[in-house]
Amino acid sequence: MTSGSKQETLQATLQTxxxxxxxxxGALVATIDGLPIAQSFSDNTxxxxxxxxxxxxxxxxxxxxxxxxAGELTEMSVTGADGQVFVYATGRKGVLxxxxxxxxxxxxxxxxxxxxxxxxxxxx
Amino acid sequence: xxxxxxxxxxxPVGAGKTTFVQTLSETEVVSTExxxxxxxxxxxxxxxxxxxxxxxxxQELHLYGTPGxxxxxxxxxxxxxxxxxxxxxxxxxxxxxxLHARHILExxxxxxxxPFVVGVTRQDLPDVWAPQDVAAYFDLPxxxxxxxxxxxxVSARNVLxxxxxxxxxxxxx
Ligand SMILES: Nc1nc2c(ncn2[C@@H]2O[C@H](COP(=O)(O)OP(=O)(O)OP(=O)(O)O)[C@@H](O)[C@H]2O)c(=O)[nH]1
Ligand SMILES: [Mg+2]
Numbered sequence: 001m002t003s004g005s006k007q008e009t010l011q012a013t014l015q016t017x018x019x020x021x022x023x024x025x026g027a028l029v030a031t032i033d034g035l036p037i038a039q040s041f042s043d044n045t046x047x048x049x050x051x052x053x054x055x056x057x058x059x060x061x062x063x064x065x066x067x068x069x070a071g072e073l074t075e076m077s078v079t080g081a082d083g084q085v086f087v088y089a090t091g092r093k094g095v096l097x098x099x100x101x102x103x104x105x106x107x108x109x110x111x112x113x114x115x116x117x118x119x120x121x122x123x124x
Numbered sequence: 125x126x127x128x129x130x131x132x133x134x135x136p137v138g139a140g141k142t143t144f145v146q147t148l149s150e151t152e153v154v155s156t157e158x159x160x161x162x163x164x165x166x167x168x169x170x171x172x173x174x175x176x177x178x179x180x181x182x183q184e185l186h187l188y189g190t191p192g193x194x195x196x197x198x199x200x201x202x203x204x205x206x207x208x209x210x211x212x213x214x215x216x217x218x219x220x221x222x223l224h225a226r227h228i229l230e231x232x233x234x235x236x237x238x239p240f241v242v243g244v245t246r247q248d249l250p251d252v253w254a255p256q257d258v259a260a261y262f263d264l265p266x267x268x269x270x271x272x273x274x275x276x277x278v279s280a281r282n283v284l285x286x287x288x289x290x291x292x293x294x295x296x297x
Contacts, residue, residue, distance in 0.1 A: 032158040033169050034195055052171075052195040059156035059171035067154075093159070 009123050010038035017098070017116045021109060025083065025099040029120055030054050032095055045099070054097040057087045075117075086113060091121035128177070128184040131287065132203050132238075134228055135213035136221040137164050137192035140245040140274030142174050144213060145189040147280050149176025169193065173203055180284060194224075197231065204232050209287045210240035216252035216271065222261055229262075239291050240268075243283045247271040 014027045018040055026041030034055030039047040061076040075088045084104065088096040096117045100109060133141045146153050156172035174189030188203045190196070204210070210232060214225040225242075233240065242262060244255045252271075253261075259269035270286055272279040 031161040032171070033160050033162075034158075034171055034193070035161060048195060049198075052193075053198065055158060056156075056172045056191075056196060056199060059158055060173075063154050063156055063172075093161075 006123055007038060010120060011040070013116050013119045013123070014038055014040045017112055020112050021100075023101055023104065025101060027096065027098045027113075027116075028054065029090070030095050030097070032058060032093060037094065041099070050097055050099075054087050054095045057085075058089060058095045061087070075114075088113060088117035090117045091124055093124040094120055096120050126183050128186045129209065129288075130186050130188065130207045131209045131211065131284070132207045132232070133174075133187055133189040133211045133213060134200060134232060135190075135192060135243075136215070136218075136224045136228065137169065138166060138218070139192060139213035139215050139221070139225070141189040141192065141213055142170055143274040144211070144243075144245075144280055145174040145176040145187050147275055147277050148178050148187065148284070150178045151176060171196065173199060180281070180288065183288070185284065192228075200228065200232055201235065204236045204238070207236065207238055209291055210238050211243055211283055211287060212240055213243045213245055213274070214258065216244040216246045216254075216258065217249055219253060222258070226262065239287065241283060241287045241290065242269040243274075243280075244269065244271045245274045247279070248273045248276075 010029050017027055018024050026045055028039040028047055028050055029037045030051035032055055034052035036047045036051035057076060062073045065073045073089050078085045082102050084100045086098045090096050098113050133144055135141055154175040156170055157168035158171045160169045170191045176187045178185050190200050190203050212229050244258045246252050255269045255271040256266050259266045270283050272283050274280055
């Protein structure tokens with residue numbers, strides 16, 4: 001796949017995710033060293049920053065999982081009073097971050113976002 | 125027994141921060157390397173931190189290596205919280221990185237004015253800047269800038285000893 005069509009596929013994957021979960025504040029795909037590849041945010045969130053932070057979260061989550069013997073990291077989340085961020089490992093090369101409002105149907109999110117994470121892993 | 129001292133190791137990409145922590149730690153290092161997708165002259169880069177510990181003269185030291193890339197600057201803040209000293213590393217054969225090193229130093233010390241020393245790595249390689257020349261570049265006293273080989277324990281340890289001495293000097297003033 002050329003990098004142009006790769007980017008388009010990733011962008012389409014994020015769009016699908018946002019269409020099925022319209023309450024999402026945004027979603028982003030980044031490399032595991034923290035560079036944004038594709039992004040879709042409703043507000044003026046700084047994608048460069050979220051990409052770096054997603055990579056940091058994933059890197060740290062992996063070490064925590066190693067230490068606790070919890071196996072390969074699949075996802076981690078950060079929760080605040082007004083929202084949540086879910087970070088999904090997408091194969092060896094990337095990370096998917098999904099930003100949600102506080103009141104979110106997590107069952108639905110998990111189904112849709114894990115699906116998207118799988119697609120992203122295949123594309124990268 | 126003294127409480128552990130938290131020290132931060134920072135500096136530009138490839139300065140040798142991860143190497144430094146790995147050379148000195150007496151416990152298994154927690155590291156967060158990720159494959160680099162850009163050409164940064166090496167295969168992996170730190171995305172969160174390196175953590176290692178060692179003991180010098182009965183004083184336990186906790187070393188936190190930072191990422192070097194600007195996009196991770198929020199980690200410089202996070203890691204410097206509660207730190208009692210800073211080692212700023214620069215690769216002595218990459219003078220093009222000195223300005224960035226200065227920027228990192230100012231970023232950190234303007235938020236948290238900790239005692240620091242500058243370590244000039246790669247002293248084992250040809251065409252490397254001598255520590256006194258780097259001191260002149262940074263406008264620092266020569267005593268605050270040391271040369272080292274980050275892959276070798278004695279010279280790396282000397283950098284920490286100098287930092288500890290400078291801290292003691294401050295405390296007894
Ligand atoms: N010969 C020699 N090589 C060094 C020295 N210090 C570091 N290196 C090498 O330079 C590279 C530096 O890599 P790291 O220790 O990962 O650099 P870093 O500062 O942690 O970089 P980032 O995490 O990407 O910001 C490694 O390949 C080291 O082996 C030194 O004093 N002498
Ligand atoms: Mg490193």
